[in-house]
Amino acid sequence: MYLPNSHHTTPDYYQHLLNITDSKNPALEPYQFSLKSLTQPGGASFLVMRNLPIDRPLPEPPQDGKRPTSKNTWISEATLFSIQRTIGLQPLSYIQEKGGVLVHEVAPVPGLDKSLSNSGIVALGFHTDDSILKPEFRPEFLTLLGLINEHHTPTFIAPIDWAFAELSSRHQQELMKPQYRVESPDSFKIFGGKVLRSELRSLVTRNPSGDLEIAGNLYAVTTREPQAQVALDSLRTVLPEIAESVILEPGCAVIFSNSRVLHGRAAITGGKRWLQRCFSRKNLDALRKATGNYKTHSFDIQQLILA
Ligand SMILES: [Fe+2]
Structure with a gap:
């Protein structure tokens, strides 16, 4: 989509682009059926798509987490929105994250190298996004689209039902008891930089359709119960073994359920x-x-946390 650019990087402009994006993206034609199955009970929990339209040439990746003003076209953003439109999903964002824009730039930010977030370069352990929020306020789906990935850094996708199948029934039961707390992530700037800890929760639940769900950053989940810790550790051990490794090369996208899939990333080595x-x-x-x-x-x- 060739739109007049460039100072239009306000949240309003993304909203405008969303309004004019339709679902008829020929590059998505082969994925129509699979995309729609993502929202069906028992359907696939993630989908990898390749050869999707992105802007060429691209400017240098941003170093401040913001859309570069030198990105003169909005092709990748339109691709992301047309994926959502195809399934009937509504994009959303949070004002305190990336300035509230509807498409986030995920690229290392110098100075935040060690941050356990999309701005860091250290390995990012298995997690779901925004697990501190109530389920009805969280993103249900995440879509990641590769623009540049010179060192072929993989993104890891781990469906919780694949992981659960590898655990003993004792560990499964522990993970389903309300004995864990999750913390708010590094990427949130809320209440002056406070880290929030949740009420006691089950880490794994079964939704009304019978699908297993999980919410949490597994590197920031705590429990006081030794048996609960053992079960958590065995889940952590199993995840890398069952995870699908997806290399988001330019024009490759993955969409996944943020409740049925944990995701993570290897360290960015340059x-x-x-x-x-x-x-x-x-x-x-x-x-x-x-x-x-x-x-x-x-x-x-902040309103959502207090609601
Ligand atoms: Fe994430």
Whole structure:
């Protein structure tokens, strides 16, 4: 999509692009059926797509987590939005994360190298995004689109049902008891930089459709119960063994359920790397009701935490 650029990098402009993006992207034609199955109970929990349209040439990756003003076209953003449109998903963002824009730039930010977030370069352990929020406020789906990945750094995708199948029933039962706490992630800037810890929760649950779900950063989950810790450790051990390794080369995208799949990334060992990310949900009703925001797709995370 060739749109007049460039100072248009405000949240409003992404909203404008979303409004004019339709679902008829020929590059998505081969994936129509598989994409729609993602929202069906018992359907696939993730899908990898290749040869999708991105901007060429691209400018240098951003170093500040913001869309470079020298990216003169919006092709990759339109690709991300047309994936959402194909399934009927609504993009969303949080005001306190990446300035509330609907497409996040995922690239190392110098100075945040060690941050356990999309701005860092150290290995990012298995997690789901925004698990501190109530389920109805979290992104249901994440889409990552590769723009530049010089060192072929893999993204790891680990469906919880694959992992669970490898665990003893004793460990499965422990993970389903309300005896864990999760923490708010490094990428949030809320309440002046506070780390929030959740109420006691089950780490793994079964949804009404019978699918297993999980929410948490496994490197920031805590428990006081020794048996619960043992079960958590065995889950951590199993995840790298069952995980699918997806190299997000330019034009390759992965969409996955943020409740049925844990994701992570290997350390970035050098070379340029730049992905774009989009959060989405089937509907935004709960977020709108909780915040009183009926206009934009960008929500105040502090309001959501207090809701
Ligand atoms: Fe993440």
